[in-house]
Amino acid sequence: MTDISEYVKVQACKVSERLNVLLNTDAASVVSDAMRYSAEGGGKRIRPVLTLEFSRVCDGNLSAALDFGCAVEMIHTYSLIHDDLPCMDDDDMRRGKPSCHIAFGEDNALLAGDALLTKAFSVLSGVTGLPAENIVRAVGALSDFAGIDGMVGGQVLDLQFENTSPTAEEILKMYSLKTCALLKVSAVLGCLTAENCSDDAVSAACEYGENIGLAFQIVDDILDIIGDSEKLGKPIGSDTKNDKSTLVSIYGINKAKELADELTEKAISALDRLNGDTHILKEIALMLADRTF
Amino acid sequence: MTDISEYVKVQACKVSERLNVLLNTDAASVVSDAMRYSAEGGGKRIRPVLTLEFSRVCDGNLSAALDFGCAVEMIHTYSLIHDDLPCMDDDDMRRGKPSCHIAFGEDNALLAGDALLTKAFSVLSGVTGLPAENIVRAVGALSDFAGIDGMVGGQVLDLQFENTSPTAEEILKMYSLKTCALLKVSAVLGCLTAENCSDDAVSAACEYGENIGLAFQIVDDILDIIGDSEKLGKPIGSDTKNDKSTLVSIYGINKAKELADELTEKAISALDRLNGDTHILKEIALMLADRTF
Numbered sequence: 001m002t003d004i005s006e007y008v009k010v011q012a013c014k015v016s017e018r019l020n021v022l023l024n025t026d027a028a029s030v031v032s033d034a035m036r037y038s039a040e041g042g043g044k045r046i047r048p049v050l051t052l053e054f055s056r057v058c059d060g061n062l063s064a065a066l067d068f069g070c071a072v073e074m075i076h077t078y079s080l081i082h083d084d085l086p087c088m089d090d091d092d093m094r095r096g097k098p099s100c101h102i103a104f105g106e107d108n109a110l111l112a113g114d115a116l117l118t119k120a121f122s123v124l125s126g127v128t129g130l131p132a133e134n135i136v137r138a139v140g141a142l143s144d145f146a147g148i149d150g151m152v153g154g155q156v157l158d159l160q161f162e163n164t165s166p167t168a169e170e171i172l173k174m175y176s177l178k179t180c181a182l183l184k185v186s187a188v189l190g191c192l193t194a195e196n197c198s199d200d201a202v203s204a205a206c207e208y209g210e211n212i213g214l215a216f217q218i219v220d221d222i223l224d225i226i227g228d229s230e231k232l233g234k235p236i237g238s239d240t241k242n243d244k245s246t247l248v249s250i251y252g253i254n255k256a257k258e259l260a261d262e263l264t265e266k267a268i269s270a271l272d273r274l275n276g277d278t279h280i281l282k283e284i285a286l287m288l289a290d291r292t293f
Numbered sequence: 294m295t296d297i298s299e300y301v302k303v304q305a306c307k308v309s310e311r312l313n314v315l316l317n318t319d320a321a322s323v324v325s326d327a328m329r330y331s332a333e334g335g336g337k338r339i340r341p342v343l344t345l346e347f348s349r350v351c352d353g354n355l356s357a358a359l360d361f362g363c364a365v366e367m368i369h370t371y372s373l374i375h376d377d378l379p380c381m382d383d384d385d386m387r388r389g390k391p392s393c394h395i396a397f398g399e400d401n402a403l404l405a406g407d408a409l410l411t412k413a414f415s416v417l418s419g420v421t422g423l424p425a426e427n428i429v430r431a432v433g434a435l436s437d438f439a440g441i442d443g444m445v446g447g448q449v450l451d452l453q454f455e456n457t458s459p460t461a462e463e464i465l466k467m468y469s470l471k472t473c474a475l476l477k478v479s480a481v482l483g484c485l486t487a488e489n490c491s492d493d494a495v496s497a498a499c500e501y502g503e504n505i506g507l508a509f510q511i512v513d514d515i516l517d518i519i520g521d522s523e524k525l526g527k528p529i530g531s532d533t534k535n536d537k538s539t540l541v542s543i544y545g546i547n548k549a550k551e552l553a554d555e556l557t558e559k560a561i562s563a564l565d566r567l568n569g570d571t572h573i574l575k576e577i578a579l580m581l582a583d584r585t586f
Contacts, residue, residue: 029453085403087403107452108452110403111448111449114375119440121436139417139432147411148408156324
């Protein structure tokens with residue numbers, strides 16, 4: 001497991017470096033500082049790493065994949081900034097440091113989120129070395145998976161479930177939108193860096209993203225109960241404290257863990273439909289399921 | 294003047310109808326309702342009308358122009374929703390009805406804004422009947438003019454100026470980003486619906502948008518002092534109440550009005566560089582400068 005996490009770290013470094021370049025701006029302002037503050041926050045960069053990896057497997061353009069992945073990471077970062085705002089989850093800490101609105105004020109955090117979301121599409125449009133058709137498909141995929149029928153739709157369900165007791169099925173639907181949508185599009189954008197990527201590759205990428213995403217979210221819920229708050233960079237027990245229904249509160253830890261393992265297996269099976277060498281994607285799926293933070 | 298305002302109304306109706314279709318969603322939710330509530334709010338639809346008009350002048354694809362214009366209108370609508378939030382301008386009323394966050398709650402308004410911003414790019418990517426290259430250029434233009442170096446950058450300056458006394462030059466810079474950027478890109482996207490639009494047409498479109506935008510904003514400041522709050526759909530005197538520097542507070546009403554007229558003339562001169570029939574664009578510039586609401 002050490003090898004794969006080292007590999008992911010190296011890839012994540014490339015992503016961070018490129019993000020730094022893309023977010024560098026002449027017009028320095030408190031909001032461009034806030035954008036960089038949150039984008040530099042780190043995290044595992046798992047989404048752009050998937051974009052790079054699917055690009056490699058599909059024999060795509062890796063430099064385009066780096067930018068496609070950075071665009072997804074900008075969307076992910078904006079969603080965390082807006083999610084932490086007082087009118088949403090009201091979280092003061094993120095990845096072990098003050099949330100964007102604590103560090104820069106609510107108004108600047110709101111605008112930093114808006115600007116990152118907008119910048120993601122600027123980055124896609126600026127990619128060179130790919131047919132314009134592929135870029136248009138990437139814009140369509142990213143906006144659809146990130147919008148009201150994707151990630152934002154998942155946030156909507158999350159808000160709706162706040163004072164209700166959703167069923168396991170409803171929770172999985174919410175996870176599928178809130179978490180999986182962005183993982184799916186990370187994988188899909190990797191495929192789209194190959195000039196003539198097959199529909200079957202795109203569909204396998206979606207299936208992989210969906211299943212590692214569900215497993216990821218279930219492991220997240222488990223870690224909220226048995227995790228190490230220092231490693232996680234956030235307090236544990238927040239779901240219980242907020243009386244929030246999760247798959248763990250419905251199924252218990254053991255059955256939830258079993259489900260996460262099944263989903264991971266499904267993700268790995270989907271890789272059989274790709275032609276390239278997928279052993280790293282397999283190890284990433286296993287790493288995410290076995291993580292302790 | 295009646296003829297042109299009738300013409301604009303007819304075009305605005307086409308835009309509203311198309312927006313309705315584009316914002317129709319299977320997954321009904323409070324946030325998709327909030328998106329439609331704010332998008333239906335009306336307003337003059339001046340941005341998409343400009344897109345249609347520049348498309349016509351450049352002999353472009355009018356059906357593509359309708360969607361390009363709707364995308365700009367979605368960006369404009371999201372910016373109003375986020376701008377009205379308590380952490381920004383904290384405005385309870387917008388276009389004569391309760392602001393989005395008053396009607397739907399802050400959390401849903403935040404997400405509705407995010408979803409509209411994202412949807413704009415989905416709409417661009419779905420346009421048919423144009424070379425993919427033109428769509429990629431449209432995505433690049435919209436994201437750049439709407440983002441941290443455009444409209445959002447203008448919001449940042451607006452926040453920075455809140456407790457300072459900006460110079461006339463600084464205020465104009467803020468207007469150029471906050472207001473003109475989106476008018477410029479409305480015009481530019483119209484040009485981009487023509488397969489081989491010239492760089493000179495795009496540059497003329499920018500110059501027109503910049504100058505009508507500055508004039509528009511100065512007239513807005515004048516109307517905040519001498520306007521009719523019922524016609525405007527918002528209370529007047531808010532700039533004075535908030536002790537906000539405007540070009541009117543620096544120059545006085547008469548000189549501000551002169552400046553608005555000069556800028557309108559500049560906008561009209563820029564039209565000489567276009568080959569098509571530009572008399573409607575000329576009348577729109579005059580209408581905006583002479584408006585009372």
